[in-house]
Amino acid sequence: MSKSIKKNMSVEEIIIIGGSYAAILALKTVLSSKTKTFNITLISPNEFTFFNVAVPRLLIDNSLIDKTIFRLDEVIENLQKGTNHKVTHIKSTVTKVELDDKKVVTTNDKEYSYNYLIIASGSRSISPLWKLDNEKSNEYNIGSIKNFTNKIKQAKTIAIIGGGSTGVETAGELATEYPNKKVTIYTGSSGPLSGSLPNHVNSTTSKLEKLGVEIINNERVTTKDNEITLSNGKTKQYDLVIEAQKLIPNTEFLLKKYLDEQGFIKTDNYFRVPQNHEVIVIGDILSIGLHSLVDLNYNQKSIFENIIKFEIFKEGNKIKEYKRPKNPTMLVPIGKNGGVGAFNGWNFPNFLVWLFKSRDFMIPKAKDSLT
Numbered sequence: 001m002s003k004s005i006k007k008n009m010s011v012e013e014i015i016i017i018g019g020s021y022a023a024i025l026a027l028k029t030v031l032s033s034k035t036k037t038f039n040i041t042l043i044s045p046n047e048f049t050f051f052n053v054a055v056p057r058l059l060i061d062n063s064l065i066d067k068t069i070f071r072l073d074e075v076i077e078n079l080q081k082g083t084n085h086k087v088t089h090i091k092s093t094v095t096k097v098e099l100d101d102k103k104v105v106t107t108n109d110k111e112y113s114y115n116y117l118i119i120a121s122g123s124r125s126i127s128p129l130w131k132l133d134n135e136k137s138n139e140y141n142i143g144s145i146k147n148f149t150n151k152i153k154q155a156k157t158i159a160i161i162g163g164g165s166t167g168v169e170t171a172g173e174l175a176t177e178y179p180n181k182k183v184t185i186y187t188g189s190s191g192p193l194s195g196s197l198p199n200h201v202n203s204t205t206s207k208l209e210k211l212g213v214e215i216i217n218n219e220r221v222t223t224k225d226n227e228i229t230l231s232n233g234k235t236k237q238y239d240l241v242i243e244a245q246k247l248i249p250n251t252e253f254l255l256k257k258y259l260d261e262q263g264f265i266k267t268d269n270y271f272r273v274p275q276n277h278e279v280i281v282i283g284d285i286l287s288i289g290l291h292s293l294v295d296l297n298y299n300q301k302s303i304f305e306n307i308i309k310f311e312i313f314k315e316g317n318k319i320k321e322y323k324r325p326k327n328p329t330m331l332v333p334i335g336k337n338g339g340v341g342a343f344n345g346w347n348f349p350n351f352l353v354w355l356f357k358s359r360d361f362m363i364p365k366a367k368d369s370l371t
């Protein structure tokens with residue numbers, strides 16, 4: 001039976017769904033109000049925030065894991081210190097949001113009412129390695145990384161499924177660390193990074209091949225354990241198969257009418273759910289966004305801060321519109337000595353990819369994004 005947790009609605013209640021980059025950004029933004037007082041409830045199943053950007057490097061060096069995780073309770077305590085607001089973390093999963101009743105339901109049928117809802121629920125990966133989960137705690141994620149590190153050490157032949165940045169970075173890391181293992185990448189397309197950095201397919205191919213990686217293009221495979229089935233029905237065995245494709249939007253708690261065809265949340269250009277302006281969306285789960293941290297930090301952030309001031313703080317009378325960037329900005333390390341990348345569509349030389357990402361996978365910047 002549903003148990004309703006009634007809150008004092010004279011104090012404004014804000015619920016944030018999520019416990020990762022976008023949720024922390026949302027929390028910092030809401031806590032900045034000096035004129036109002038909020039009860040903020042952050043709901044997510046993870047007890048640590050996690051710098052998942054570094055997973056390809058963590059797979060070859062588990063000793064770095066501690067530098068990529070931060071206790072959520074400590075992060076929250078530090079952020080709320082000295083403010084007028086109260087923040088509570090509920091370690092749970094949101095199973096339903098009833099927008100008309102302004103109510104959120106979590107596992108075990110617990111209900112929470114809100115005045116404002118911020119959805120930062122992102123996406124999860126089919127493999128446990130790459131992203132925080134919508135239901136399981138961090139152990140699922142970190143435990144899997146350690147488990148795969150051991151499997152990688154033992155394997156002689158490794159297949160990586162997916163030719164996006166996650167697959168390419170992982171192929172580069174494994175081939176650099178273990179030059180004697182046979183690493184094969186199935187890109188599932190015309191070439192590595194053909195979707196995200198189409199002008200860099202040739203340079204990516206040549207950098208991977210220099211490291212001894214075998215690249216198989218235009219082949220949609222299915223996998224079962226460590227066996228791959230090709231489109232012609234033939235099978236291939238590997239000592240280890242690593243899935244590095246497909247992200248699933250975490251929106252099972254919303255009715256389909258609020259979602260686009262892929263399951264991401266439809267909003268106006270100010271990140272509000274149409275007809276429900278008390279619901280604001282941020283991060284990877286935005287349909288109009290680019291599903292990247294670069295987009296979150298450099299494009300979405302100022303639009304989000306502006307709409308929070310307008311809708312929640314009731315300050316200002318102008319709202320800023322999000323414009324989806326047309327050209328890609330991304331850095332893709334291929335091993336420890338560089339990689340490929342683009343800044344607003346402009347080519348990033350190998351040296352700068354090394355400087356900004358491949359030498360340390362930006363781990364020294366993890367704290368800024370997640371605390």
Ligand SMILES: Cc1cc2nc3c(=O)[nH]c(=O)nc-3n(C[C@H](O)[C@H](O)[C@H](O)COP(=O)(O)OP(=O)(O)OC[C@H]3O[C@@H](n4cnc5c(N)ncnc54)[C@H](O)[C@@H]3O)c2cc1C
Nearest residue numbers: 018019020021022094121122123134250283284292293294
């Ligand atoms: C290997 C890898 C490397 C990457 N590297 C880069 C990079 O270098 N640069 C870049 O720009 N981008 C990169 N990205 C993309 C980046 O990871 C995402 O943009 C980022 O994670 C989005 O953050 P988010 O907070 O929106 O969502 P997420 O990080 O997906 O977090 C979602 C949060 O919501 C919680 N949640 C989900 N469902 C529920 C629910 N039902 N109830 C409660 N809580 C829920 C989750 O537990 C989690 O806390 C990379 C991605 C991968 C996979």
